[in-house]
Amino acid sequence: MFEFEIQKQHTASRARLGAVTTVHGTIHTPAFMPVGTQATVKALSPEDLKDCGAEIILGNTYHLYLRPGHKLIEQLGGLHRFMNWDRPILTDSGGYQVFSLNDLAKVTEDGVTFRSHLDGSLHLLSPELAVEIQQALGADIIMAFDEPTPPDASETQTLKSLELSTRWAARCRQAHTRAGQTLFGIVQGGMFKSLRTESARQTIDLGFKGYAIGGLSVGEEKGVMLELAEHTAPLLPEEAPRYLMGVGTPDDLIDCVKMGIDMFDCVLPTRNARNGTLYTSRGKVNIRNARHRSSDLPLDPECACYTCTHYSRAYLRHLYVADEIFAMRLNSLHNIAFFQTWMSGIRRAIADGRPLDWRFPESEDSGNNGS
């Protein structure tokens, strides 16, 4: 089962309010997906995630294939059961991690040969294996296996790469048989608008129920990312959800929702939480900062999350400085709640026909926030 309903078209932008429905439930779009790389969103329980308002999470094929292994997870009833998450899951194809975690990954027509970052063992990840792994994991939405083009690739290289990704996408379609699970295609094309157009055309020709924009937010300048996303989004079918992979900051989310993007994922809220960088309605807060030492204020007075309603900044700073595990949980919980609340504010504005014209405030810690 997979349905995408557009409930309202924004008047002031290309943004749309919608809902993706899968067998594990409905995702209100535009949606932000917390990243649960190793069958856990770091430091959070499924209940924490639900309390934050998360309706879907992302799992990483590359990591789960290597450890604990997709066959083991399948044997234990699939990823949902394994990690006790009964809402929708999207898994990526592993293509991105194969390259980002392996300097020596080697591409052939067959797939990508790489060594495990865990034990150095040799593997060949192919479109067929990427689909097999994702079918075993049993996510609601799975991604085609593609070659992410490096941002500094030439036009010729990029064209070659996107054409390979198209052939791989066709093989993924062929390999994909699991019912109740939906395969998304991914548009590549690197830093070239014309090639983004070409990749979109080829990917749409194959026919998917959802389309991702891949290969962005990989080191290029922010303006370039936004320009390419803005160029690509309207090339994709209106009636299918559009997913911008690996994006982004709160402002990126607003900017890209206005282009008509429906789904996002990013490690930013959880990774920053573990570094003590917290998102608030007043800007970023570095909780390590000495100015929070004796602050009895909540991290964000406008936030209704467990962290903000139960603990002071002084306590959060103390836990962080004392290297306490509970700091990771409270910080991650807040940042995920912030991102979910941010998205729900965006959805409300679209519903009400109000402009998406606000920005994430400058950092609350001026000049000394270490971030």
Next chain:
Amino acid sequence: MFEFEIQKQHTASRARLGAVTTVHGTIHTPAFMPVGTQATVKALSPEDLKDCGAEIILGNTYHLYLRPGHKLIEQLGGLHRFMNWDRPILTDSGGYQVFSLNDLAKVTEDGVTFRSHLDGSLHLLSPELAVEIQQALGADIIMAFDEPTPPDASETQTLKSLELSTRWAARCRQAHTRAGQTLFGIVQGGMFKSLRTESARQTIDLGFKGYAIGGLSVGEEKGVMLELAEHTAPLLPEEAPRYLMGVGTPDDLIDCVKMGIDMFDCVLPTRNARNGTLYTSRGKVNIRNARHRSSDLPLDPECACYTCTHYSRAYLRHLYVADEIFAMRLNSLHNIAFFQTWMSGIRRAIADGRPLDWRFPESEDSGNNGS
């Protein structure tokens, strides 16, 4: 407010079923207190602790004095509010940590001079300061500042040390003024029964509402610990709660409850949890062990905790091996739940007049548990 009610005397042993009531609520005894060294029981939220059945936790004066500082915690409303724990708290006096974390701690009549393990700064912890810190933290039960005698001290040294502890205990009584907070005395006397008797006499002479047995479980053999506890417990007033500090294993808890001990604390469940050693109704389980790799069983089928009712051994092993923060929480939660359930089984047996004749099973992992 402080009341200790003995509800039932065990027929088959000196064990007693009781209840300690403080302004923050009632503790059913015999009770096990999880250790929350730095204003957090490592990896657990207050709600997790309550779900496990914890009715009281312990805080460490030494650590909180050095970081974030007792004055800061007082200014923020006390330790209960700071850490969001509204049930009873007991704080130790700092005496034990001063010695265990500082090789060069120097004792005079005044107190103990030591260097912070955090920044090397010089401090003098005296009976008066230990009380001042504990009054600022605002625990329900606070401990007299004593000198823990090393287990290898001679009889002469031990006598000198216990007499110093008595003089310090008197100074603590003098310094203690905070209403709604109860000061316990601590019996020392090292490894000598006659000196345990002498210390008990001197401490009881000062008059406290509760008595601890200190200086045990500090490296001496298990048999010696049990023998000294058994010698000392009946020397203490029937009508006051007896607290055996730093003990112990599940079997220790049974053995010492039978001597008439009412309260215990130990880092064992939380520290072992973080090392992957888990207590179950079938014995200790080392969750790192490869034999759990594909086990769909709960950690402990007889346990009703969140970990055991939501996750498989395979998942717990995966999280541990993958070094995921969530492993620390699930493991700690289970071990604390196990200890609380263990104590509640002990209390039920006393209530029913059944013998306390069961033992913690041998390790479920035979021969290969790394613990």
